[in-house]
Amino acid sequence: MAKITNPFDIYKLLPQTNCGDCSLPNCLAFAAAVIKGRKKLADCPYIKSEDKEHLASRIGIKEDFSRARGDNLDMLKSRIGDIDFSTKAALLGAQIVSGKLAVKSLGKDFLIDSKGNVTSECHTHAWMTVPLLSYIAHSNGADITGRWVPFRELKDGSPMNPLFVQRGEKPLKKLIDRNSELLGDLISMFSGERADNRLFSSDIALSLYPLPKLPVLICYWKPEGDMGSDLNIFFDASAEKHLQIESLFSLGVGLVMMFEKIARKHS
Numbered sequence: 001m002a003k004i005t006n007p008f009d010i011y012k013l014l015p016q017t018n019c020g021d022c023s024l025p026n027c028l029a030f031a032a033a034v035i036k037g038r039k040k041l042a043d044c045p046y047i048k049s050e051d052k053e054h055l056a057s058r059i060g061i062k063e064d065f066s067r068a069r070g071d072n073l074d075m076l077k078s079r080i081g082d083i084d085f086s087t088k089a090a091l092l093g094a095q096i097v098s099g100k101l102a103v104k105s106l107g108k109d110f111l112i113d114s115k116g117n118v119t120s121e122c123h124t125h126a127w128m129t130v131p132l133l134s135y136i137a138h139s140n141g142a143d144i145t146g147r148w149v150p151f152r153e154l155k156d157g158s159p160m161n162p163l164f165v166q167r168g169e170k171p172l173k174k175l176i177d178r179n180s181e182l183l184g185d186l187i188s189m190f191s192g193e194r195a196d197n198r199l200f201s202s203d204i205a206l207s208l209y210p211l212p213k214l215p216v217l218i219c220y221w222k223p224e225g226d227m228g229s230d231l232n233i234f235f236d237a238s239a240e241k242h243l244q245i246e247s248l249f250s251l252g253v254g255l256v257m258m259f260e261k262i263a264r265k266h267s
């Protein structure tokens with residue numbers, strides 16, 4: 001049987017809840033760590049035992065440990081301690097509030113202390129914590145370019161794109177197919193902006209700011225004749241200067257999961 005060397009083959013079998021019980025920030029980081037031999041399948045208590053047995057014999061460990069990314073939550077937190085908040089605030093489009101770094105996400109302030117602890121007046125979602133800390137640790141402060149690119153065109157985005165479509169764009173399209181008012185609600189809930197519909201000739205376009213210098217654009221095309229509806233999520237071309245591709249994936253999919261939760265509550 002063919003060996004598994006692609007983390008996405010493992011990721012597909014994970015619960016994808018990003019609960020952090022494996023001590024990694026999300027399921028994708030866990031899948032990558034398994035492939036690299038830094039984690040065992042048994043470290044996720046939620047994989048079905050039959051999947052564990054089936055997978056264990058097929059995993060090909062890559063010997064490249066040097067590519068370990070700064071995606072471990074503890075590692076990210078420890079990096080925050082070395083950062084000069086006042087210098088970084090200007091670069092990131094953030095502010096200093098009572099000695100903490102205040103970063104706006106979807107119109108709400110998230111406060112980060114020198115130990116990397118994140119607090120907010122709204123519920124702090126686990127999916128948001130890692131991209132937020134990665135943004136502080138890795139962003140070079142690049143300005144927004146105004147040029148929108150699909151996920152597959154971002155650096156290293158192509159191999160992850162099928163999963164991004166499956167976990168992000170398709171579920172969001174279904175959600176809007178069922179409730180076309182949702183996009184309008186998201187604008188008011190999350191300080192979004194209507195974007196020019198002529199962008200990509202879409203019927204509805206809205207931009208949101210999950211991080212101050214990292215906007216996303218959601219374009220929706222209504223069904224027409226024999227053509228079904230369609231939806232794409234775009235990132236500003238500078239996105240890869242702020243976050244690594246795994247964090248951009250978590251950010252996009254995390255947003256969609258949050259929208260699904262909101263839609264369920266209001267249905």
Ligand code: SF4
Binds near residue numbers: 019020021022030044
């Ligand atoms: S323990 Fe890790 S891999 Fe398992 S569901 Fe939670 S975050 Fe995902």
